[in-house]
Amino acid sequence: MGYVAIADRDHEVEHHDPQTFISKYVWSQDHKVIAIQYGCTAIFVGVIALVLSAMMRLQLGFPDTFSFINPENYYQIVTMHGMIMVIYLLTALFLGGFGNYLIPLMVGSRDMVFPYLNMLSYWVYLVSVIILLISFFVPGGSTGAGWTLYPPQAIAQGTPGVDWGILLMLASLGVFIVAFTMGGLNYVTTVLQARCRGMTLMRMPLSVWGIFIATILGLLAFPALLVSAIMMLFDKTLATSFFMPAISSMGVDPGHTGGSPILFQHLFWFFGHPEVYIVALPAFGIVSDLLSTHARKNIFGYRMMVWAIIAIGGLSFIVWAHHMYVSGMNPYFGFFFATTTLIIAVPTALKVYNWVLTLWEGNIHLRVPMLFAIGFVFTFIHGGLTGLFLGNVTIDLPLSDTYFVVAHFHMVMGVSPVLVVFGAIYHWWPKITGRMYNETLGKWHFWMTFLGTYSIYLPMHYLGFQGVPRRYFAMGNTDFMPASAQDLNAFITMAALFVAVTQVLFFLNVIISLRSGKKADPNPWDATTLEWQTPDTPPKHGNWGHDLPECHRWAYDYSVPGYKDDFIPQNVPASDEAPADRQHGVEEH
Amino acid sequence: MEIGLIVLATMLAALLGWLLRQSFNTQPWVAGAAAEADHQAPFNARPKLVALTTFLAVATSFFALILSAYSLRMELGDWVPMTEPSILWTNTVVLILASVVFQWTRNHAVNGNVARIKPGLLLTGALTTAFLAGQWLAWQELNASGQYITVNPSNAFFFLLTGVHGLHILGGMYVWGRATVRTFGGQEMDAVKHSVELCTIYWHFLLLVWLVLFGLMLST
Numbered sequence: 107m108g109y110v111a112i113a114d115r116d117h118e119v120e121h122h123d124p125q126t127f128i129s130k131y132v133w134s135q136d137h138k139v140i141a142i143q144y145g146c147t148a149i150f151v152g153v154i155a156l157v158l159s160a161m162m163r164l165q166l167g168f169p170d171t172f173s174f175i176n177p178e179n180y181y182q183i184v185t186m187h188g189m190i191m192v193i194y195l196l197t198a199l200f201l202g203g204f205g206n207y208l209i210p211l212m213v214g215s216r217d218m219v220f221p222y223l224n225m226l227s228y229w230v231y232l233v234s235v236i237i238l239l240i241s242f243f244v245p246g247g248s249t250g251a252g253w254t255l256y257p258p259q260a261i262a263q264g265t266p267g268v269d270w271g272i273l274l275m276l277a278s279l280g281v282f283i284v285a286f287t288m289g290g291l292n293y294v295t296t297v298l299q300a301r302c303r304g305m306t307l308m309r310m311p312l313s314v315w316g317i318f319i320a321t322i323l324g325l326l327a328f329p330a331l332l333v334s335a336i337m338m339l340f341d342k343t344l345a346t347s348f349f350m351p352a353i354s355s356m357g358v359d360p361g362h363t364g365g366s367p368i369l370f371q372h373l374f375w376f377f378g379h380p381e382v383y384i385v386a387l388p389a390f391g392i393v394s395d396l397l398s399t400h401a402r403k404n405i406f407g408y409r410m411m412v413w414a415i416i417a418i419g420g421l422s423f424i425v426w427a428h429h430m431y432v433s434g435m436n437p438y439f440g441f442f443f444a445t446t447t448l449i450i451a452v453p454t455a456l457k458v459y460n461w462v463l464t465l466w467e468g469n470i471h472l473r474v475p476m477l478f479a480i481g482f483v484f485t486f487i488h489g490g491l492t493g494l495f496l497g498n499v500t501i502d503l504p505l506s507d508t509y510f511v512v513a514h515f516h517m518v519m520g521v522s523p524v525l526v527v528f529g530a531i532y533h534w535w536p537k538i539t540g541r542m543y544n545e546t547l548g549k550w551h552f553w554m555t556f557l558g559t560y561s562i563y564l565p566m567h568y569l570g571f572q573g574v575p576r577r578y579f580a581m582g583n584t585d586f587m588p589a590s591a592q593d594l595n596a597f598i599t600m601a602a603l604f605v606a607v608t609q610v611l612f613f614l615n616v617i618i619s620l621r622s623g624k625k626a627d628p629n630p631w632d633a634t635t636l637e638w639q640t641p642d643t644p645p646k647h648g649n650w651g652h653d654l655p656e657c658h659r660w661a662y663d664y665s666v667p668g669y670k671d672d673f674i675p676q677n678v679p680a681s682d683e684a685p686a687d688r689q690h691g692v693e694e695h
Numbered sequence: 696m697e698i699g700l701i702v703l704a705t706m707l708a709a710l711l712g713w714l715l716r717q718s719f720n721t722q723p724w725v726a727g728a729a730a731e732a733d734h735q736a737p738f739n740a741r742p743k744l745v746a747l748t749t750f751l752a753v754a755t756s757f758f759a760l761i762l763s764a765y766s767l768r769m770e771l772g773d774w775v776p777m778t779e780p781s782i783l784w785t786n787t788v789v790l791i792l793a794s795v796v797f798q799w800t801r802n803h804a805v806n807g808n809v810a811r812i813k814p815g816l817l818l819t820g821a822l823t824t825a826f827l828a829g830q831w832l833a834w835q836e837l838n839a840s841g842q843y844i845t846v847n848p849s850n851a852f853f854f855l856l857t858g859v860h861g862l863h864i865l866g867g868m869y870v871w872g873r874a875t876v877r878t879f880g881g882q883e884m885d886a887v888k889h890s891v892e893l894c895t896i897y898w899h900f901l902l903l904v905w906l907v908l909f910g911l912m913l914s915t
Binding site for chain 2: 327663
């Protein structure tokens with residue numbers, strides 16, 4: 107039997123048009139509604155994590171001032187901030203949110219291949235979020251083990267939340283991984299099987315490539331977290347000794363013998379490092395599309411960009427131990443992991459060059475999404491460069507556990523992806539809602555966020571060089587730090603509060619746009635990719651009306667010489683390009 | 696971590712090789728290039744098969760990582776090899792039989808030999824249930840002889856590995872149950888046939904996983 111693309115089989119995948127409000131907006135199987143549900147939930151927990159970070163900064167900037175922050179709940183705040191931001195916000199938003207919304211639209215499909223599984227994925231994710239939030243209210247509060255949950259202290263007496271918090275944390279992670287796996291199977295299968303006619307892999311927009319490879323990374327890496335969570339649950343509830351050495355804490359002997367905390371670190375970072383790229387690769391892809399669209403220029407080195415994404419994904423599995431230099435390891439291992447870590451800089455730098463070269467001589471429109479995309483290039487280069495420092499064992503050892511590390515990873519996987527999240531929301535907002543937002547408000551939002559985050563994290567590098575340690579509730583009388591370090595800390599806190607407050611502009615913009623925004627043009631940015639070519643804006647259930655689109659070209663036909671418009675959508679056949687006077691030679695054959 | 700790394704590297708290499716074939720030497724910027732008409736046909740496969748394959752990759756990663764932990768933990772001083780209950784040999788034979796019968800059922804289903812599907816499915820179900828019961832008995836035996844989960848890390852790994860393997864089989868039993876119900880409900884053979892095919896692959900996979908786990912536990 108010859109191959110028939112799923113897209114061409116009539117209703118092989120059933121698409122019942124939802125009838126009631128409930129089936130349309132609550133128990134919805136439409137990938138767009140699920141994407142919005144994912145996005146809203148993720149942003150909701152993200153705001154909680156933002157408030158937590160503000161509380162953390164209040165304590166660090168003005169110690170002994172706020173009575174509601176004590177050492178115990180400080181650690182709980184730090185832990186929950188990290189865990190929520192990395193997993194429940196960024197992973198869920200990029201893959202569950204943008205992945206869900208963009209994949210079917212960009213590859214020209216009516217929906218995900220398994221809509222029911224997709225719906226289940228969201229609801230299971232919601233359960234994991236609820237379990238996570240419940241842990242704030244159980245006796246003893248949420249866990250304070252740090253987002254890395256290192257044993258033995260994660261489950262040893264004396265750590266905040268050791269009774270219930272850690273159990274709920276591990277359970278929530280397990281449930282999240284189930285949700286992610288259900289979603290991930292959908293994304294991979296949809297990309298592989300449900301592309302429309304003519305959409306070859308190498309014609310897919312880079313956003314889809316980034317999300318696709320990130321999903322594969324997630325599918326292979328999250329099991330490591332699941333394994334470590336299950337084993338730690340065993341250690342905690344059944345008193346096994348996978349990770350727990352013989353230990354007596356607070357006068358209690360829980361009966362462990364001989365376990366290896368290092369084993370947990372290996373498992374955790376085997377997940378933890380790819381996780382960085384699970385967040386970064388979709389951001390890379392989306393930024394490529396934003397830069398190309400708003401610079402009216404094809405992406406520089408498309409094939410290189412695809413292969414860089416794949417190479418980074420592959421390499422990300424063999425660098426995990428660079429998080430463990432200070433845990434002690436054979437120097438040869440250290441050398442190996444330092445080498446692989448620095449090699450990642452090659453494909454990554456390649457991407458950065460290509461972004462910059464895409465902008466070179468482009469017809470740059472500094473619209474809000476473009477500002478965020480260019481802002482990302484800045485913060486990402488910045489965070490990447492400090493990564494070169496930390497990738498070297500000898501430089502990492504003194505800098506480890508200082509603010510330098512905090513500054514590094516916040517630049518590279520905090521600020522950078524969040525800028526992309528905002529850029530992407532502003533970029534696709536007209537398609538998602540059918541309305542425009544206030545451009546001025548958006549620009550204010552960008553500049554205050556961009557400059558604000560720089561004033562948070564730039565000084566942190568300096569404090570790190572001074573040796574100011576991270577994770578400390580209060581510095582106390584430490585001689586090696588000048589008194590001015592505290593002044594700088596206070597400044598950072600002010601900047602952090604400023605950035606937190608300015609995010610109100612974003613929500614304000616969202617509300618105003620939803621209430622009274624101008625009706626959006628179907629393709630306001632003159633973009634080429636398929637999601638802008640839908641018959642309805644916002645796209646209806648089934649996306650494409652009666653006929654599926656056909657793809658005739660790659661996603662980056664901007665400013666093609668000799669054509670009237672400065673863009674040719676992917677679904678325009680080669681013969682209908684409305685050229686002034688020329689055709690490509692190749693297609694005449 | 697070597698085991699996990701090698702398994703993952705193999706899977707990534709397979710993916711990479713496939714991607715290379717798809718993308719090497721294409722020039723996507725040339726509109727309407729020669730490949731225009733052929734909608735790319737990567738696997739000539741069905742979406743459920745792709746999803747199952749992807750899931751098997753996830754499960755492989757999961758088991759490989761536990762085995763990595765096993766080999767790392769084994770090197771530490773307090774490891775005492777445990778004596779596996781002899782009932783595991785019987786269980787292994789039962790699981791092999793289940794796989795064989797499933798394959799037999801699948802072959803008949805593919806050839807449209809509808810009459811053989813019902814007994815085949817029932818027999819597979821019975822054998823698989825017997826395997827799970829046998830694993831449960833092995834646990835009971837260990838507990839009865841004082842070999843609790845906490846006695847030694849090798850015991851802990853035994854319970855962990857058999858437990859997660861059993862859970863995977865239970866998940867398979869859910870799909871098996873749906874296929875069986877549909878078969879006896881007189882549904883179209885085509886849909887059932889497809890489920891049976893996919894279940895068979897899953898059963899073979901779990902048999903393979905069990906043989907690796909069992910071999911490793913016997914040898915250490």
